[in-house]
Amino acid sequence: MPKMKTNKAAKKRYSLTATGKVKRTTANRRHLLANKTKRQKLSARRPGAYADKTCENTIKKLLPYGN
Numbered sequence: 001m002p003k004m005k006t007n008k009a010a011k012k013r014y015s016l017t018a019t020g021k022v023k024r025t026t027a028n029r030r031h032l033l034a035n036k037t038k039r040q041k042l043s044a045r046r047p048g049a050y051a052d053k054t055c056e057n058t059i060k061k062l063l064p065y066g067n
Contacts, residue, residue, distance in 0.1 A: 007062035014051060014059050016066045022051035022059045 015023050025048040033041060051059055 004064040006065060006067055010059060010062035011067045014063065016060070016063060022056050024048050024051050 013024060017023055026044045026046065028036065028040065029044045
């Protein structure tokens with residue numbers, strides 16, 4: 001049986017924690033930062049949120065080796 005391939009797009013967006021949760025980056029930090037308030041940018045800098053429970057199983061299939 002060949003090895004499963006990791007989905008590279010998912011690898012760049014998500015990471016798995018030690019307990020098995022799927023961590024994602026916070027939105028609104030890429031562009032148009034001059035229009036956003038300091039508070040918006042500061043709160044988006046905090047550690048990312050966790051992926052929704054409904055999407056968790058799909059993401060874990062895309063990351064078979066826990067990248």
